Amino acid sequence: xxxxxxxxxxxxITEIRPIEGADNIxxxxxxxxxxxxxxxxxxxxxxxxxxxxxxxxPQDLSDKMEVTNYLRKGQRVRTVxxxxxxxxxxxxxxxxxxxxxxxxxxxxxxxxxxxxxxxxKQVQLASGRKIRYQDNPNFHVYYKFPNLKNVAGMFTEExxxxxxxxxxxxxxxxxxxxxxxxxxxxxxxxxxxxxxxWIDYEFVVGSHNVEKGSDSQGFYDTNVxxxxxxxxxxxxxxxxxxxxxxxxxxxxxxxxxxxEIYGAGxxxxxxxxxxxxxxxxxxxxxxxxxxxxxxxxLMIKDILQLPYVEILHFGNWSQEVQDKFVFNNFIPGTKVPxxxxxxxxxxxxxxKVAKVINPDYLIYGEKHNVGDSH
Numbered sequence: 001x002x003x004x005x006x007x008x009x010x011x012x013i014t015e016i017r018p019i020e021g022a023d024n025i026x027x028x029x030x031x032x033x034x035x036x037x038x039x040x041x042x043x044x045x046x047x048x049x050x051x052x053x054x055x056x057x058p059q060d061l062s063d064k065m066e067v068t069n070y071l072r073k074g075q076r077v078r079t080v081x082x083x084x085x086x087x088x089x090x091x092x093x094x095x096x097x098x099x100x101x102x103x104x105x106x107x108x109x110x111x112x113x114x115x116x117x118x119x120x121k122q123v124q125l126a127s128g129r130k131i132r133y134q135d136n137p138n139f140h141v142y143y144k145f146p147n148l149k150n151v152a153g154m155f156t157e158e159x160x161x162x163x164x165x166x167x168x169x170x171x172x173x174x175x176x177x178x179x180x181x182x183x184x185x186x187x188x189x190x191x192x193x194x195x196x197x198w199i200d201y202e203f204v205v206g207s208h209n210v211e212k213g214s215d216s217q218g219f220y221d222t223n224v225x226x227x228x229x230x231x232x233x234x235x236x237x238x239x240x241x242x243x244x245x246x247x248x249x250x251x252x253x254x255x256x257x258x259x260e261i262y263g264a265g266x267x268x269x270x271x272x273x274x275x276x277x278x279x280x281x282x283x284x285x286x287x288x289x290x291x292x293x294x295x296x297x298l299m300i301k302d303i304l305q306l307p308y309v310e311i312l313h314f315g316n317w318s319q320e321v322q323d324k325f326v327f328n329n330f331i332p333g334t335k336v337p338x339x340x341x342x343x344x345x346x347x348x349x350x351x352k353v354a355k356v357i358n359p360d361y362l363i364y365g366e367k368h369n370v371g372d373s374h
Contacts, residue, residue, distance in 0.1 A: 032149030169262025177254030252287030
Protein backbone atom coordinates (compact mmCIF):
# COMPACT_ATOMS: atom_id res chain seq x y z
CA UNK A 1 0.00 0.00 0.00
CA UNK A 2 1.17 3.54 -0.75
CA UNK A 3 0.97 4.60 2.91
CA UNK A 4 0.57 1.89 5.56
CA UNK A 5 -0.58 4.50 8.09
CA UNK A 6 -3.23 6.00 5.81
CA UNK A 7 -6.79 6.29 7.14
CA UNK A 8 -8.29 6.71 3.65
CA UNK A 9 -7.24 4.73 0.60
CA UNK A 10 -8.47 2.79 -2.42
CA UNK A 11 -9.20 -0.89 -1.76
CA UNK A 12 -11.07 -3.86 -3.17
CA ILE A 13 -13.98 -5.59 -1.44
CA THR A 14 -12.72 -9.12 -0.96
CA GLU A 15 -15.91 -10.70 0.33
CA ILE A 16 -19.56 -10.04 1.19
CA ARG A 17 -20.92 -12.05 4.12
CA PRO A 18 -24.50 -12.36 5.37
CA ILE A 19 -25.26 -11.25 8.94
CA GLU A 20 -27.31 -13.79 10.83
CA GLY A 21 -30.85 -12.56 11.52
CA ALA A 22 -30.44 -9.38 9.42
CA ASP A 23 -32.60 -8.77 6.36
CA ASN A 24 -31.36 -5.35 5.28
CA ILE A 25 -27.64 -5.31 6.09
CA UNK A 26 -24.58 -7.42 5.31
CA UNK A 27 -20.86 -7.42 6.05
CA UNK A 28 -18.29 -6.22 3.52
CA UNK A 29 -14.70 -7.42 4.06
CA UNK A 30 -12.05 -5.01 2.76
CA UNK A 31 -8.57 -6.37 3.39
CA UNK A 32 -8.41 -6.58 7.19
CA UNK A 33 -11.37 -4.23 7.76
CA UNK A 34 -15.08 -5.00 8.29
CA UNK A 35 -17.92 -2.68 7.28
CA UNK A 36 -21.66 -3.15 7.74
CA UNK A 37 -23.44 -2.02 4.56
CA UNK A 38 -26.92 -2.02 3.05
CA UNK A 39 -27.78 -5.35 1.47
CA UNK A 40 -26.95 -5.38 -2.23
CA UNK A 41 -25.09 -2.06 -2.16
CA UNK A 42 -21.72 -3.64 -2.95
CA UNK A 43 -20.38 -6.91 -4.31
CA UNK A 44 -17.06 -8.76 -4.09
CA UNK A 45 -14.24 -7.25 -6.22
CA UNK A 46 -15.81 -3.77 -6.25
CA UNK A 47 -13.22 -0.99 -6.07
CA UNK A 48 -14.02 1.18 -3.07
CA UNK A 49 -12.55 3.94 -0.88
CA UNK A 50 -12.17 2.89 2.74
CA UNK A 51 -11.97 5.39 5.62
CA UNK A 52 -10.78 3.61 8.76
CA UNK A 53 -11.35 4.17 12.46
CA UNK A 54 -10.63 7.75 13.60
CA UNK A 55 -10.57 9.15 10.07
CA UNK A 56 -12.02 12.68 10.17
CA UNK A 57 -14.49 13.19 7.31
CA PRO A 58 -15.23 16.66 5.87
CA GLN A 59 -18.88 17.47 6.51
CA ASP A 60 -19.64 18.33 2.88
CA LEU A 61 -18.55 14.79 1.95
CA SER A 62 -20.44 13.11 4.77
CA ASP A 63 -23.54 15.18 3.91
CA LYS A 64 -23.36 14.04 0.28
CA MET A 65 -23.12 10.44 1.49
CA GLU A 66 -25.90 11.04 4.08
CA VAL A 67 -23.77 9.57 6.88
CA THR A 68 -23.08 12.67 9.00
CA ASN A 69 -25.43 11.50 11.77
CA TYR A 70 -23.57 8.19 12.00
CA LEU A 71 -20.15 9.71 12.65
CA ARG A 72 -18.59 10.36 16.03
CA LYS A 73 -18.31 13.83 17.48
CA GLY A 74 -15.82 15.79 15.40
CA GLN A 75 -16.75 13.97 12.16
CA ARG A 76 -14.77 10.84 13.12
CA VAL A 77 -15.47 7.34 11.79
CA ARG A 78 -16.69 5.16 14.61
CA THR A 79 -16.58 1.44 15.46
CA VAL A 80 -19.97 -0.14 16.17
CA UNK A 81 -21.26 -3.62 16.93
CA UNK A 82 -24.58 -4.80 15.48
CA UNK A 83 -25.97 -8.31 15.82
CA UNK A 84 -22.63 -9.50 17.15
CA UNK A 85 -20.70 -8.10 14.15
CA UNK A 86 -18.17 -5.24 14.22
CA UNK A 87 -18.17 -2.41 11.70
CA UNK A 88 -14.82 -0.62 11.86
CA UNK A 89 -14.67 1.61 8.81
CA UNK A 90 -16.69 3.72 6.38
CA UNK A 91 -16.94 2.72 2.72
CA UNK A 92 -16.95 5.69 0.35
CA UNK A 93 -18.21 5.04 -3.21
CA UNK A 94 -15.42 5.21 -5.76
CA UNK A 95 -17.33 7.91 -7.67
CA UNK A 96 -16.26 10.47 -5.04
CA UNK A 97 -12.68 10.51 -6.37
CA UNK A 98 -12.04 12.91 -9.25
CA UNK A 99 -9.42 10.86 -11.09
CA UNK A 100 -8.63 7.22 -11.68
CA UNK A 101 -6.67 5.48 -8.93
CA UNK A 102 -5.27 2.03 -8.37
CA UNK A 103 -5.68 -0.27 -5.40
CA UNK A 104 -3.73 1.00 -2.37
CA UNK A 105 -3.53 4.67 -3.40
CA UNK A 106 -3.68 7.10 -0.45
CA UNK A 107 -6.62 9.53 -0.85
CA UNK A 108 -6.35 11.47 2.40
CA UNK A 109 -5.15 14.67 0.76
CA UNK A 110 -7.50 14.47 -2.23
CA UNK A 111 -10.63 13.98 -0.10
CA UNK A 112 -9.52 16.24 2.76
CA UNK A 113 -9.59 13.36 5.23
CA UNK A 114 -7.07 13.16 8.07
CA UNK A 115 -6.44 11.08 11.17
CA UNK A 116 -7.75 12.47 14.44
CA UNK A 117 -5.02 13.42 16.88
CA UNK A 118 -5.82 14.39 20.47
CA UNK A 119 -4.88 17.93 21.52
CA UNK A 120 -1.30 18.24 22.74
CA LYS A 121 -1.01 19.36 26.35
CA GLN A 122 1.09 22.50 26.56
CA VAL A 123 3.59 22.57 29.42
CA GLN A 124 5.66 25.51 30.58
CA LEU A 125 7.92 26.37 33.47
CA ALA A 126 6.34 27.08 36.85
CA SER A 127 7.54 30.67 36.48
CA GLY A 128 5.37 31.02 33.39
CA ARG A 129 8.38 31.45 31.13
CA LYS A 130 8.09 29.49 27.91
CA ILE A 131 11.11 27.72 26.51
CA ARG A 132 11.98 27.19 22.85
CA TYR A 133 13.82 23.93 22.46
CA GLN A 134 15.93 23.03 19.47
CA ASP A 135 15.27 19.37 18.68
CA ASN A 136 18.26 17.07 18.57
CA PRO A 137 18.17 14.86 15.42
CA ASN A 138 20.12 12.18 17.31
CA PHE A 139 17.14 11.78 19.68
CA HIS A 140 15.11 9.74 17.22
CA VAL A 141 11.31 9.85 17.08
CA TYR A 142 9.83 6.37 17.43
CA TYR A 143 8.82 4.47 14.31
CA LYS A 144 5.07 4.83 13.70
CA PHE A 145 3.95 1.31 12.86
CA PRO A 146 0.68 0.61 11.01
CA ASN A 147 -2.58 -1.02 12.00
CA LEU A 148 -2.36 -4.65 10.86
CA LYS A 149 -5.73 -4.27 9.14
CA ASN A 150 -4.02 -1.95 6.65
CA VAL A 151 -1.39 -4.55 5.84
CA ALA A 152 -3.26 -7.84 6.06
CA GLY A 153 -0.91 -10.72 5.36
CA MET A 154 2.13 -9.10 6.99
CA PHE A 155 2.58 -12.19 9.17
CA THR A 156 2.34 -15.87 8.25
CA GLU A 157 2.44 -19.04 10.32
CA GLU A 158 6.11 -19.35 9.36
CA UNK A 159 6.93 -16.15 11.28
CA UNK A 160 8.32 -16.11 14.80
CA UNK A 161 6.90 -13.07 16.58
CA UNK A 162 6.67 -11.32 19.92
CA UNK A 163 3.13 -10.28 20.87
CA UNK A 164 2.90 -7.73 23.67
CA UNK A 165 0.06 -5.91 25.38
CA UNK A 166 -0.55 -2.43 23.97
CA UNK A 167 -0.78 0.14 26.76
CA UNK A 168 -2.98 3.22 26.42
CA UNK A 169 -1.11 6.12 27.97
CA UNK A 170 1.33 8.62 26.51
CA UNK A 171 4.53 7.80 24.62
CA UNK A 172 7.89 8.51 26.27
CA UNK A 173 11.51 8.29 25.15
CA UNK A 174 14.74 8.67 27.11
CA UNK A 175 18.23 8.71 25.71
CA UNK A 176 21.93 9.33 26.07
CA UNK A 177 22.61 10.90 22.68
CA UNK A 178 25.24 12.95 20.94
CA UNK A 179 24.69 16.66 21.59
CA UNK A 180 23.43 18.86 18.80
CA UNK A 181 26.33 21.18 19.54
CA UNK A 182 28.80 21.80 22.33
CA UNK A 183 28.27 24.75 24.65
CA UNK A 184 30.92 27.44 25.00
CA UNK A 185 32.06 25.92 28.32
CA UNK A 186 32.16 22.42 26.77
CA UNK A 187 34.55 23.77 24.16
CA UNK A 188 36.69 25.49 26.80
CA UNK A 189 36.95 22.26 28.84
CA UNK A 190 37.84 20.31 25.73
CA UNK A 191 40.48 22.84 24.73
CA UNK A 192 42.21 22.66 28.10
CA UNK A 193 41.87 18.88 28.37
CA UNK A 194 39.45 19.12 31.31
CA UNK A 195 36.49 17.48 29.57
CA UNK A 196 35.07 14.07 30.40
CA UNK A 197 35.39 11.69 27.44
CA TRP A 198 31.57 11.64 27.30
CA ILE A 199 31.26 15.42 26.94
CA ASP A 200 29.81 15.01 23.45
CA TYR A 201 26.78 13.15 24.91
CA GLU A 202 23.84 14.16 27.10
CA PHE A 203 20.62 12.87 28.66
CA VAL A 204 17.44 13.83 26.78
CA VAL A 205 13.74 13.38 27.64
CA GLY A 206 10.79 13.49 25.29
CA SER A 207 7.30 12.44 24.32
CA HIS A 208 6.66 10.79 20.96
CA ASN A 209 7.15 13.94 18.88
CA VAL A 210 8.33 16.62 21.30
CA GLU A 211 11.65 17.00 23.07
CA LYS A 212 10.83 17.88 26.69
CA GLY A 213 14.28 18.67 28.02
CA SER A 214 17.98 17.90 27.96
CA ASP A 215 21.10 18.42 30.05
CA SER A 216 22.29 21.19 27.74
CA GLN A 217 18.98 23.02 27.29
CA GLY A 218 17.37 22.44 30.68
CA PHE A 219 14.19 20.68 31.82
CA TYR A 220 10.65 21.78 32.52
CA ASP A 221 9.91 22.14 36.21
CA THR A 222 6.93 19.82 35.92
CA ASN A 223 5.97 17.16 33.41
CA VAL A 224 5.14 13.48 33.58
CA UNK A 225 8.10 12.50 31.38
CA UNK A 226 10.61 13.97 33.79
CA UNK A 227 8.68 12.65 36.79
CA UNK A 228 9.03 9.14 35.37
CA UNK A 229 12.73 9.70 34.65
CA UNK A 230 13.20 10.68 38.29
CA UNK A 231 10.99 7.91 39.70
CA UNK A 232 12.84 5.14 37.85
CA UNK A 233 16.31 6.79 37.92
CA UNK A 234 16.47 6.45 34.15
CA UNK A 235 19.27 8.97 33.65
CA UNK A 236 21.51 7.25 36.20
CA UNK A 237 20.82 3.80 34.76
CA UNK A 238 21.43 4.85 31.16
CA UNK A 239 24.72 6.54 32.01
CA UNK A 240 25.85 3.49 34.01
CA UNK A 241 25.12 1.33 30.98
CA UNK A 242 26.84 3.44 28.32
CA UNK A 243 29.92 3.95 30.49
CA UNK A 244 30.19 0.24 31.18
CA UNK A 245 29.99 -1.06 27.61
CA UNK A 246 33.07 0.68 26.22
CA UNK A 247 36.38 2.16 27.30
CA UNK A 248 35.73 4.86 24.71
CA UNK A 249 32.39 6.16 23.45
CA UNK A 250 31.17 3.58 20.95
CA UNK A 251 27.41 4.17 20.89
CA UNK A 252 27.48 6.29 17.74
CA UNK A 253 24.70 8.87 17.81
CA UNK A 254 23.42 7.42 21.09
CA UNK A 255 20.95 5.05 22.72
CA UNK A 256 17.23 5.73 23.22
CA UNK A 257 14.64 3.66 25.06
CA UNK A 258 10.97 3.94 24.15
CA UNK A 259 7.99 3.24 26.35
CA GLU A 260 4.60 4.27 27.64
CA ILE A 261 3.59 6.31 30.68
CA TYR A 262 0.18 5.32 32.01
CA GLY A 263 -2.00 5.48 35.08
CA ALA A 264 -3.64 8.23 37.13
CA GLY A 265 -4.34 11.38 35.14
CA UNK A 266 -2.75 10.24 31.87
CA UNK A 267 -5.86 9.16 29.95
CA UNK A 268 -9.32 10.12 31.15
CA UNK A 269 -11.43 7.13 32.24
CA UNK A 270 -8.57 4.75 31.43
CA UNK A 271 -6.22 4.69 34.37
CA UNK A 272 -5.67 0.94 34.89
CA UNK A 273 -6.92 1.25 38.47
CA UNK A 274 -3.74 3.10 39.45
CA UNK A 275 -3.42 6.03 41.83
CA UNK A 276 -0.09 7.19 40.37
CA UNK A 277 1.79 7.04 37.07
CA UNK A 278 3.91 4.12 35.91
CA UNK A 279 6.17 3.26 32.97
CA UNK A 280 6.81 0.27 30.73
CA UNK A 281 9.52 0.10 28.07
CA UNK A 282 8.94 -1.64 24.75
CA UNK A 283 11.80 -0.80 22.37
CA UNK A 284 15.43 0.32 22.16
CA UNK A 285 17.42 2.03 19.43
CA UNK A 286 21.21 2.06 19.62
CA UNK A 287 23.44 3.87 17.12
CA UNK A 288 20.53 4.24 14.69
CA UNK A 289 19.37 0.60 14.79
CA UNK A 290 16.40 -0.94 16.62
CA UNK A 291 17.26 -3.96 18.73
CA UNK A 292 15.46 -7.27 18.29
CA UNK A 293 12.60 -7.87 20.79
CA UNK A 294 14.76 -10.33 22.76
CA UNK A 295 17.61 -7.84 23.04
CA UNK A 296 15.26 -4.94 23.79
CA UNK A 297 13.81 -6.90 26.70
CA LEU A 298 17.33 -7.80 27.86
CA MET A 299 18.35 -4.16 27.75
CA ILE A 300 15.24 -2.70 29.42
CA LYS A 301 14.42 -5.36 32.01
CA ASP A 302 17.70 -7.08 32.83
CA ILE A 303 20.35 -4.40 32.27
CA LEU A 304 18.50 -1.16 33.02
CA GLN A 305 16.19 -2.78 35.60
CA LEU A 306 13.10 -1.06 34.17
CA PRO A 307 9.64 -2.55 33.61
CA TYR A 308 9.16 -4.20 30.21
CA VAL A 309 5.77 -4.41 28.52
CA GLU A 310 3.84 -7.64 29.14
CA ILE A 311 4.78 -10.39 26.69
CA LEU A 312 1.69 -12.40 25.77
CA HIS A 313 3.29 -14.75 23.24
CA PHE A 314 6.69 -15.48 21.71
CA GLY A 315 6.59 -18.07 18.94
CA ASN A 316 4.88 -18.69 15.65
CA TRP A 317 2.14 -16.28 14.57
CA SER A 318 -1.35 -17.53 13.78
CA GLN A 319 -4.73 -15.85 13.46
CA GLU A 320 -5.97 -17.95 16.37
CA VAL A 321 -3.12 -16.82 18.63
CA GLN A 322 -3.59 -13.19 17.58
CA ASP A 323 -7.34 -13.20 18.20
CA LYS A 324 -6.86 -14.86 21.59
CA PHE A 325 -5.15 -11.72 22.90
CA VAL A 326 -7.38 -9.16 21.13
CA PHE A 327 -10.99 -10.17 21.73
CA ASN A 328 -12.57 -10.53 25.18
CA ASN A 329 -9.50 -9.17 26.94
CA PHE A 330 -10.04 -6.83 29.88
CA ILE A 331 -7.81 -4.91 32.28
CA PRO A 332 -7.45 -7.27 35.27
CA GLY A 333 -10.12 -6.76 37.89
CA THR A 334 -12.26 -4.53 35.64
CA LYS A 335 -14.77 -4.66 32.80
CA VAL A 336 -12.66 -2.20 30.80
CA PRO A 337 -11.43 -3.68 27.49
CA UNK A 338 -7.68 -3.83 26.88
CA UNK A 339 -6.54 -1.54 24.05
CA UNK A 340 -5.02 -4.28 21.91
CA UNK A 341 -1.65 -5.78 21.04
CA UNK A 342 1.59 -5.08 19.21
CA UNK A 343 3.16 -7.77 17.01
CA UNK A 344 6.88 -7.68 16.15
CA UNK A 345 8.86 -10.01 13.94
CA UNK A 346 11.59 -11.65 16.02
CA UNK A 347 14.41 -9.70 14.33
CA UNK A 348 12.81 -6.35 15.16
CA UNK A 349 12.88 -5.16 11.54
CA UNK A 350 10.51 -2.22 11.15
CA UNK A 351 8.68 -3.47 8.06
CA LYS A 352 7.21 -6.27 10.19
CA VAL A 353 5.77 -4.45 13.20
CA ALA A 354 2.06 -3.70 13.55
CA LYS A 355 -0.69 -3.06 16.07
CA VAL A 356 -4.11 -4.70 16.39
CA ILE A 357 -6.74 -2.68 18.23
CA ASN A 358 -9.50 -4.37 20.19
CA PRO A 359 -12.80 -3.18 18.62
CA ASP A 360 -14.49 -3.34 22.04
CA TYR A 361 -11.89 -0.85 23.28
CA LEU A 362 -12.86 1.53 20.45
CA ILE A 363 -16.54 1.26 21.38
CA TYR A 364 -15.73 1.73 25.09
CA GLY A 365 -13.41 4.62 24.27
CA GLU A 366 -16.12 6.51 22.42
CA LYS A 367 -18.61 6.11 25.27
CA HIS A 368 -16.08 7.17 27.91
CA ASN A 369 -13.97 9.66 25.94
CA VAL A 370 -10.64 7.96 26.64
CA GLY A 371 -8.75 9.61 23.77
CA ASP A 372 -7.11 8.44 20.57
CA SER A 373 -5.34 5.10 20.19
CA HIS A 374 -1.88 6.01 18.90
